[in-house]
Amino acid sequence: MLPGRLRVLVQLLARLPGVGEKTAQRYALYLASEGAALATDLGSELSSLRDRVRPCARCGNLAEVSPDAQPAAAETICSICADGRRDPTLLCVVFRVQDLLAVERSGAMRGRYFVLGRLLSPLDGVGPDELPTGRLVERIRTDSVTEVILATPPSVDGEATALLLAQELTPLGVRLSRIASGVPHGGDLEFSDQITLGRAISGRRHVEPR
Ligand SMILES: [Zn+2]
Numbered sequence: 001m002l003p004g005r006l007r008v009l010v011q012l013l014a015r016l017p018g019v020g021e022k023t024a025q026r027y028a029l030y031l032a033s034e035g036a037a038l039a040t041d042l043g044s045e046l047s048s049l050r051d052r053v054r055p056c057a058r059c060g061n062l063a064e065v066s067p068d069a070q071p072a073a074a075e076t077i078c079s080i081c082a083d084g085r086r087d088p089t090l091l092c093v094v095f096r097v098q099d100l101l102a103v104e105r106s107g108a109m110r111g112r113y114f115v116l117g118r119l120l121s122p123l124d125g126v127g128p129d130e131l132p133t134g135r136l137v138e139r140i141r142t143d144s145v146t147e148v149i150l151a152t153p154p155s156v157d158g159e160a161t162a163l164l165l166a167q168e169l170t171p172l173g174v175r176l177s178r179i180a181s182g183v184p185h186g187g188d189l190e191f192s193d194q195i196t197l198g199r200a201i202s203g204r205r206h207v208e209p210r
Contacts, residue, residue: 002025002028006028006029006032009024009028009031009032010024010025010028011024012024013027013028051065052064052065053065054076055076055115056076056077056078056080056081057075057076057077058075058077058078058081058112058139059078059080059081059112059113059114059115059139060097060113060114060115060116060117060132061078061080061081061097061100061113061115062078062097063076063077063078063079063081064076080104080112080113081112086110086111086112087110087111087112088111088112088143088144088145089111089143089144089145089146089147090109090110090111090112090145090146090147090149091111091112091113091114091139091140091143091145091147091148091149092109092111092112092113092114092148092149092151093113093114093116093136093148093149093150093151093152093165094113094114094115094116094151094152095115095116095117095118095119095152095153095158095161096115096117097115099115099151099153100113100115103151109149111147111149112143114136114139116131116132116136116152116161117132118130118131119152119153119155119157119158119160119161120157120160120161120164121157121160128164131161131164131165133164133165133168136165136169137168137169137172140169140172140174141172145174146174146175147174147175147176147177148165148169148174148175148176148177149177149178149179150162150165150166150176150177150178150179151179152165154179154181154196154199162178166178180199180200180203180205181196181199181200181203182196182197182199182200182203
């Protein structure tokens, strides 16, 4: 029923995470009718996205390419890696850029990051060789990192990845820690699942009387 071009647009939009066929159709119809100005803006942003935004060469976070950079020029560095006030000896290892942003929002991280991009997942064909362990080790050496926080998600794959990285990084003599995970703030113990609560108990901290 839809014109061919619009069907193509629906198919493209439906490939975005979290967008189903129906939502894609709603977006396409809007862009083709009252959202025409938005369609033009989106089009120009999207067509230059790959040239303007790239993964940071040091950490994998997304970074804006400076407008006057030569195409084959020096590596693209993100704002966190370029920030001299950050502690270069403290490195937080995360799975995805979304996780980096979440840790950043907490305001608790004064060091820098390393984005893995994938987790160990034998069932999906991701083995130890597919992890960027070599680049991580190189980063630790180059920046003289002394402490690494393994902030992979508290899932089966996230835990397996943290365990593997801990084994690989131990010989480097860095201080290794795993993020504590436990009961969510404002959460009720009664409704915590047993893995979460078990981890909250085993990751308990000593309480100092004031
Ligand atoms: Zn960076």
